[in-house]
Amino acid sequence: MLSVEGLEAGYGRARVLFGVSLEVTEGRLVCVMGRNGVGKTTLLNTIMGVLPATAGSVTFEGRDVTRLRPDERVRLGMGYVPQGHETFPQLTVMDNLMVTLEASPHRDPTALEEALEVFPRLKPLLKRPAGFLSGGQQQQLAMARALVTRPRLLILDEPTEGIQPSIIIEIEEAIERLHAAGLAMLLVEQYLDLALRLADSFVILDAGRVAHSGAAEELRGEQVHRLLAV
Amino acid sequence: MEGVLNQLPIGLSIGAVLLLIALGLTFTFGQMGVINMAHGEFIMAGAYTAYLLQSVGFLIALPAAFGVAGVMGLVLERLLIRHFYGRPLDTLLLTWGVSLVLQQAARDLFGAPNVQVVSPTWLRGGVGILPYNRLFIMALAVLSVVAIWAYLHRTGQGRRMRAVMQNRRLAATSGINTGRVDQVTFFIGSGLAGIAGVALTLIGPVGPTLGTYYIVDAFLVVVAGGLGQLKGAVLAALGLGLLNSYAEFWSDASLAKVIVFVAIIGFLQLRPQGLFVLRSRALS
Numbered sequence: 001m002l003s004v005e006g007l008e009a010g011y012g013r014a015r016v017l018f019g020v021s022l023e024v025t026e027g028r029l030v031c032v033m034g035r036n037g038v039g040k041t042t043l044l045n046t047i048m049g050v051l052p053a054t055a056g057s058v059t060f061e062g063r064d065v066t067r068l069r070p071d072e073r074v075r076l077g078m079g080y081v082p083q084g085h086e087t088f089p090q091l092t093v094m095d096n097l098m099v100t101l102e103a104s105p106h107r108d109p110t111a112l113e114e115a116l117e118v119f120p121r122l123k124p125l126l127k128r129p130a131g132f133l134s135g136g137q138q139q140q141l142a143m144a145r146a147l148v149t150r151p152r153l154l155i156l157d158e159p160t161e162g163i164q165p166s167i168i169i170e171i172e173e174a175i176e177r178l179h180a181a182g183l184a185m186l187l188v189e190q191y192l193d194l195a196l197r198l199a200d201s202f203v204i205l206d207a208g209r210v211a212h213s214g215a216a217e218e219l220r221g222e223q224v225h226r227l228l229a230v
Numbered sequence: 231m232e233g234v235l236n237q238l239p240i241g242l243s244i245g246a247v248l249l250l251i252a253l254g255l256t257f258t259f260g261q262m263g264v265i266n267m268a269h270g271e272f273i274m275a276g277a278y279t280a281y282l283l284q285s286v287g288f289l290i291a292l293p294a295a296f297g298v299a300g301v302m303g304l305v306l307e308r309l310l311i312r313h314f315y316g317r318p319l320d321t322l323l324l325t326w327g328v329s330l331v332l333q334q335a336a337r338d339l340f341g342a343p344n345v346q347v348v349s350p351t352w353l354r355g356g357v358g359i360l361p362y363n364r365l366f367i368m369a370l371a372v373l374s375v376v377a378i379w380a381y382l383h384r385t386g387q388g389r390r391m392r393a394v395m396q397n398r399r400l401a402a403t404s405g406i407n408t409g410r411v412d413q414v415t416f417f418i419g420s421g422l423a424g425i426a427g428v429a430l431t432l433i434g435p436v437g438p439t440l441g442t443y444y445i446v447d448a449f450l451v452v453v454a455g456g457l458g459q460l461k462g463a464v465l466a467a468l469g470l471g472l473l474n475s476y477a478e479f480w481s482d483a484s485l486a487k488v489i490v491f492v493a494i495i496g497f498l499q500l501r502p503q504g505l506f507v508l509r510s511r512a513l514s
Binding site: 048074082089091099145149 | 386390392393396397399400401402403404405406407408409424
């Protein structure tokens with residue numbers, strides 16, 4: 001479904017990714033792990049086209065999307081929830097969802113209701129400006145906004161980072177439910193136990209390269225712990 | 231006392247013109263970070279459109295000027311500015327150059343001397359201290375602000391524009407074609423400058439450098455009102471218009487400019503972010 005081959009990218013002269021390859025197959029949840037600064041967010045940004053790839057390719061459902069704009073990738077069925085529970089702070093929760101719905105190819109209002117079913121906590125907040133929500137609520141809104149486009153692949157960058165524990169559980173459950181319903185996902189996650197619970201397979205990055213990858217069971221190995229230890 | 235009152239419609243109508251100009255600037259600056267020095271020449275283009283169409287009818291000049299200036303803005307954005315996004319200083323120089331080219335083009339087309347647009351008869355006279363032409367300009371600004379507000383808050387395209395203004399990267403990764411939103415913003419913003427140009431023909435002559443008299447004040451409105459803020463632009467434009475005309479009334483034209491600049495500098499010392507600003511937990 002998503003196939004990344006030899007991807008290279010960076011900021012100006014500073015290269016961050018040195019030939020990253022990974023694969024997400026239909027309905028699978030792949031977790032990208034690694035210490036701070038190894039290039040996880042850069043990898044996701046390059047997969048979505050926020051950063052240009054300097055080499056390598058990104059293929060989605062058999063189509064080479066390496067040179068497409070981010071919004072074109074979204075319309076092909078790639079959903080992205082960036083790091084840091086980002087929203088449009090001055091738009092209401094409803095407008096945050098509407099603006100994404102109107103930009104999606106299907107424009108089907110039932111997608112909005114479906115997204116709110118996944119995050120019912122948002123329902124009483126629809127008229128509030130998104131900037132006044134708590135961090136956890138903003139993260140749920142960010143995920144709901146991505147769901148409104150009815151993605152076939154959902155890319156999540158540290159969805160539980162800096163969020164109060166009670167909402168982490170809800171977000172985790174939502175990820176599990178979406179995964180169980182057959183949605184393919186590419187997830188960046190720092191917490192090993194969370195990754196172990198959710199992922200089918202994992203990719204560990206180190207200094208812009210894939211240091212290790214495999215099925216979730218292998219995550220318990222000693223070598224893996226060495227790569228993740230701070 | 232009557233002199234003091236007479237300044238009121240003058241100040242308000244100048245504020246209204248500044249508002250029309252500043253609306254476009256505040257959106258292109260707030261949304262794209264573009265400091266468009268050629269914006270003043272869209273005013274000039276609108277004014278000359280009214281000059282060319284004065285035999286046809288004054289009211290027809292309004293949509294025509296909107297279209298002419300809007301298309302000029304669109305072409306400028308597509309041909310030049312979009313290649314310089316993220317480089318505000320280069321854009322400033324570039325658009326300043328475009329501004330000079332457009333002024334010279336106007337000189338070649340219409341001649342260097344100012345031309346006069348004859349105001350329609352129904353705008354002559356007035357009620358009390360309120361001349362009809364100044365009232366018309368104020369009404370025009372009110373209508374434009376209402377239309378822009380409705381556009382931003384009641385249409386999908388306006389919602390996309392606000393989204394791009396608040397977080398461009400997030401808008402792109404939410405599926406919004408930010409390039410197209412930028413084009414529409416440029417068209418509308420430049421078109422409003424064209425409307426301002428038509429308004430100016432009611433209170434003065436039209437010349438190739440018409441825009442340069444207003445562009446600096448319009449930028450002051452943008453900075454004092456807060457970037458991309460409709461409310462801020464309205465208050466700052468009226469305040470600046472009134473301050474300008476009263477300072478001129480009690481001193482003279484050049485001293486008035488000094489007073490206005492000192493006032494703006496003092497204000498920005500107190501509120502560097504302008505009257506209104508994006509405020510939320512997300513940004514704090």
